[in-house]
Amino acid sequence: MRKWFKSGTPWIWMTGGAVSLSLIAVIGLFILIGWRGLSFFWPSSVYEFDMLDKQGGHYNLIGEIYDVETVLTEQLTAAGISGLQDKPETLQRYLIKIGNREYVDLDFQWVLETIIADRSKPKDIVVFERSKNGNFYGYIEDILQNGQSVDVEQAQFIDELRSRLDRAGALQVQQEKVVNGEIGSINFALEKIRLKKRKLDMDGLLTEQKLLELDVQSKKLSAKYQVLEEQLFSYRKQAQRDSVAVRDMSGRQVQLPLSEVIDFYLPNDMSFSAKVRHWLHQAAKFVSDDPREANTEGGVFPAIFGTVFMVMLMAVMVTPFGVIAAVYLHEYAGKNNLTKFIRIAVVNLAGVPSIVYGVFGLGFFVYIVGGSIDQLFYPEALPVPTFGSPGVLWSALTLAILTLPVVIVSTEEGLSRIPSSLREGSLALGATKSETLWRIVLPMASPAIMTGLILAVARAAGEVAPLMLVGVVKMAPALPVDANFPFLHLDRKFMHLGFHIYDVGFQSPNVEAARPLVYATSFLLVTVIIGLNLAAIAIRNNLREKYRALEH
Template structure:
């Protein structure tokens, strides 16, 4: 071949290969993109986790003595530098959570470093968390009961306070429980009896036997409720009586003395005296309150238990609703529908549905589920409430409608994932089943579905993650700022899917951006976000665990 004289042998291929052919630049590019994505996501999560977890840690209380002689006591929550402007030098300043609103008139205040004469950490500085009015920072003086001084001096008073406070707190909670829960039950009984009368009137008229029976029943219930109510009154009065008179006198940093009623004190701690274990105790105690208690002070303090409940319940109900619908729809599309332009169009339409703004689903949910569907249910089953109170039962937002709306929202995700999973089932398995004489449905149920289940679970996990973090549609179909009655309780029929509920994602919006005191609420926002992310992660981990179990059972490595 290369025998032609004078010409070097012709080479078809170069002996060298370009850098691009080896792929190194692409390794860096792809790896870099992944690293960037991971860095951003983990950075966000770490930021939320650190800020969210730090909220309840007891921070030292510092006392600033200002150049003008004023003194303030608070937690350092921020530092910043103020740039130099015409001749003035740059200086730092500190954001102090001064709390003690009734004395300072502020919750937070900036202090310029040049104006601060002295910084100390008073040993006995106490942070007091109250039911109302925010925190109080001060030094303990004495514990009083009525006009009597029970204990004088920081140490004695504090010791006595720690001894008495749990009992006081218990009585406060008991009274609160009676007011919120037991009285609520009585109210509902009254209402049910009253509606029973209206119902009997609507159904059989005023002269009927049923109407008279209902009236008698109402009278009986009313009597019973009054009797019970009086008992409760006595009970709460006694609890309040026992708590009344107890007070803890503090001296604020400026020297003002205030007696705080003990029944108003949720918790008090002295961060400058606490050991690490003691701080941990306060920390865990505040977390516990956060997770298990009802919110107070416009949701900016206390707990978020109803919101946790609402989030988890809504997500699970949504998953239960969307899973069968999505699976059936995908089954038809993949297993039954003949391939053709119509099927393709339907598939494209479903994919497009995933891109519809979620608020549109919310509007649809309100318009259809609440106002059409729910109103229809009210018309048939809850007419008495409609007539007597002009109050819808199902005809307004609620847990069920919110779950349904979100199920609709996440349906495309489930359908697409299920279709993928179904198409990944090898055809040889279907053929094997048909060859055994199995029918279509038998093949689907016994072979295709089990094999596709892990993939379907993946879709469901994605749907749950999307649904649990959704806020916009929920605002229209049932999420409320405050809804302390859980959708499951002791009153008949025990499950109340029509009730409005609280949701963590909405709480983030509400506390963070609708709160009158947004600075105070800010740490709470981080904590709620942290909690929401943790709950979604927990739900996902549960689903992933389930999926890996299914995978081990049904999908394998062939050969």
Template sequence: MKQWFKSGAPWIWLNGGAVALSMIMVFGLIGLIAVRGFGHFWPSDVAYIEINEPQADAPQVLIGELVRSQVIPAAVARDSGEQVPESVDLVTRHLLKLGNRDQTGQDFSWFLQLYMEPWEYPENIYVIERREWGNFYGQPVALLENGDVVATAEQADFFDQVQTRIERSLSIYDDIEDLEGGEISDINRTLERLRLDERGLAIREVPEEVASAERDRIAAERESLNNSYGVIRQELDALYDSTRRDTLRMRISDGREVDITLGTIVRVTAPNAMSGFDKPLQYVERLWEFMTDEPREANTEGGIFPAIFGTVTMVFVMSIIVTPFGILAAIYLREYAKQGLMTRIIRISVYNLAGVPSIVYGVFGLGFFVYFLGGSIDEMFYETSLPTPTFGTPGLFWASLTLALLTLPIVIVSTEEGLSRIPSTIRQGSLALGATKSETLWKVIVPLATPAMMTGLILAIARAAGEVAPLMLVGVVKLAPSLPVDGEFPFIHLDRKIMHLGFHIYDVGFQSPNVEAARPLVYATAMVLVMLIVILNLTAISIRNRLREKYRSASD
């Protein structure tokens, strides 16, 4: 045994076991997040349940999806007002997603298993995903056009007719979005430019004859735009009216019949009637929409594409800012600065900056970048827009700059360590061959230290992509009206506010009015954030490895 310990084998097994345990914990956590999050998009069966309580006049009917079940003491159920016999010690209760929040006032509710009849899964139960008020559960009655019944639920092709008319409604909504995001958006931007031009005439000293001609031009162009807007507005109103043509009549669990306009519907499914092939297709469709659509219902419905786009854009802008500054600072400290007391103080300060809480950087970014620099830029270049700020308000550029300041110590330290690992013999050999110090640095030393620089960038990306606290102060919002990159000149709008996956998780998890509906989206968004960070890191690691092999072969 002593010989075994002296051989060092126990420590090898200990380290291997620790690594294995860590990997199990990491993959277990990721698996839990993936199952809890992405499992939400699977089209679950919808149950039809009757509850016969002893003192009730009639059975209570429920239609909904099972969310989860738990066993609780009977005393807890009695304290909450449930009728449980004294002979019962433990009871099972189920959390059901009932939907129909606009009809019943509640989306989720707990029910005891005690008085439930066997659950049924009729094929004629529809799940309707709406633009507002969440899901609707019920049984179809009829399909109406302008108030007249055109099909009843008894018809064999009823579901197909519903799908055809919903596709028509969705196509009309696509046309509406094209008009609102295209021609109307262009008109609004042009009107805003004309307003600023007119205000600029009042601010600047312009000769009266020039100002008068400019005002006439602005008035004529504004009138033309208003006339164009009137024509488009009529077309838009006609499209909105056409979305209200078709109506689906549904019967809910309490027997009432409710009419739902197809223009308010995103999707209608009958999960109990789906085959084993239809459900995976539906799952992929819903997951894809989650990744590519915009959020709805206070971020508890819809997709997260603006948050993904904002996160990626911010990380790229941050990387462009932090990389040259961090590398140049490290090169100066290592290669040019005199190694003395002041240099040691600077290094200690850089190391300490890496441990400063991120919210401190957010406060600094808000005060210095947004209010001081942004306010100064507005006074010099956007005077006509004041008092409405352009750069004197949180936005993409200030968020990226704040994160660049946050991750700057990481890049400096990593780059400086890479420079220090290069043997002095390489420097001496280059100088002996007649190269200057500058040529030795930029043509020999820096290329060999490139993998270390990429390591610093990888660590910076991983740190920046998951930060939330500073971003809440310098540019990230709950819902951004437009993306920071689009087809409008100058194409990249650094002054716009953005959405971010980290803040989206915080907002959905802690600020949502519907906690149960938001819970799976928190897991799904967290999984997307983890995948995004992994993809960004793997890309940077691949580049680093290629550079390492390139310069290793060159040095050989």
């Protein structure tokens, strides 16, 4: 036994067991987050409850069972609920999502099983997904065109409603194209003309001829704007033509304009395959749509785009600086106190809290560097800042500094593993030191550089605290990339998946509605990080195989 312990075998098994347990825990957590998040898109059954009020009367409640929990009867009695003397020791209560926010105080209600007289799952209950006020639950009673009932047989209601909803959706797409495309470009061009006028005026170069030319350009753009505005109003009027009359749980008839309806479905009348198709459709919309309703509804596409764009920009910035610093420390710097001080500083940088980097980025990059850029190149826009406010560029630079020690240490380790005989052989053949470094050393160290980049991306993609100070916002109406010159707008603020999780989970006005979105967005963030890392790992493995022969 003593020889077995001295051989080190137990410690190998313990290490392997610890790694295995850690891997199982990580995979289990990932599966749990994915299950809680992705199950949100599955069409749940909608029930009609026959409820008892305090006077012994009856009323209806329509909604989804969101959660079920068991509570002690004593606990309920202590909370002031009466009439539970002859009840069992434990009772169930249901969290019901009833939607219809404009007609009820709370769209989520806890209901005790003792006040439920009966419940059923009618097949003709319809769930309407709307652009505002969340879901609406009820029964379709009529389809209206310009306020008049449409003569359609009852059996054709669903197909007719689907056709008219597709028409309203197509008109909505046309509106978005006009607003975000041509009207957006005209507004961008008008703002450029305004700034050009002011710059010429500040420089004393605004002659009557120049002013006349700019005014003519503005009038042409304004005329185009008027035409597009009339076209936009026409689309809106056409989209508001149709509506659907729905009977809600209280028996009242409510008219829902189809211009505000995104989708509808009958969850109690769907087959398994139809539910799978609906689940895939909802998951795709979550990835591709913009958020709405204070981020508690809709998708997260701007946050995905902002996260990936910022991380790629950060990688482009941190890699050359990290490699240059590592090359200097390993290949050129002498073994003196200055080099020791630099290495200590690099190690200490890795331990600085991320929020400190955010404060540094805000003070140095935004206020000093960005403010100086505005003074030199954009004085006509002041006092409105251009680069002197938080944006995606400063966020990428801040995270580049945050992850710089990781890249430096990893690159330096890769340089130290390259045999000195390769350097000496290259120099003996007449190559200069810089040629040896560029053609021999750095290519062989590229797998280690990629390893540092992988670690940097993994950390940067999940950081939130520094980004809150240097560029990330709750809602960014415009992406950093668009069709307006210079196409890449690094001064704009952006959305981020990590901040989106924080905002939805802790700042949402509707906690119950936001909870599944926290899981879904967390699962998506982890998936994005894994995707970025797998891409970098594939590149690293390719480079490792390419230069494996030189190592031997």
